[in-house]
Amino acid sequence: MKKSQLLEMHNVGIVVESLDNAISFFQEIGLIQEGRMTVAGEWAGLVTGLKNQQVEIAMMVTPDGHTRIELSQFILPKAIDDHRRAPVNSLGYLRVMFRVDNLDELLSRLTKHGASIVGEVVLFENIYKLCYIRGVEGILIGLAEQIGIHTATDILEKP
Known part of the structure; x- marks a missing residue:
């Protein structure tokens, strides 16, 4: 039997209270809405372990088409835990x-959408200007503007 190979990271899922607000916020960052639908029924619950569920999802994709965020608003069952302010x-x-x-320009737009900087905007090794923000619904997001010719991977220790 052939050993399975990792092909790609398809998406990261984020559960939100308001799908419309989250879509708007991530569009402001620059993601593109790839699709939106309701997922319901027993089959969906078998995958997630939530039994019968109903969830509205929107798939957001980066402009290069390689990275996606799946935004989910649960109708049934309702979301039960909230880790957004951790x-x-x-x-x-x-x-x-x-x-x-252009980190500074983006920050000025995102603050108009309720985002706030968690700490400060800092320089990392003359490679990145970066910060963390609390975005829509308090979701923690990192933003980095590459200002140097190296990448962070160049300075991380390799095993």
């Missing part, structure tokens, strides 16, 4: 990071 050192999923071309 600090940066919390266990589990934490944030999504986007590379952008």
Whole structure:
């Protein structure tokens, strides 16, 4: 039997209270809405373990078409936990990071949509200008503008 190979990372899922607000916010960052639909029925619950569920989803894709965020608004069952205000050192999923071309301009637009900077905008190794923001519904998002010729991977230790 042939060993399975990883082909790509397809998407990251984020559960939101308002799908419309989340779509609008991620479009402001620059993602494109690829599709929107309602997923319901027993088959869906078998995959997630939530039994019979109804969830409206929107698939958002980066302009290069390689990275997606699946935004989900659960109708049934209702969302039960809220980790959106957890600090940066919390266990589990934490944030999504986007590379952008003009961080200052984007921040000015996103603050008009209710985003706030978590700490400060900083320079990392003369490679990136970056920050964390709390975006729509308090979702933690990293933004990085590459300002140097190297990438962060160039300076990370390799195993």
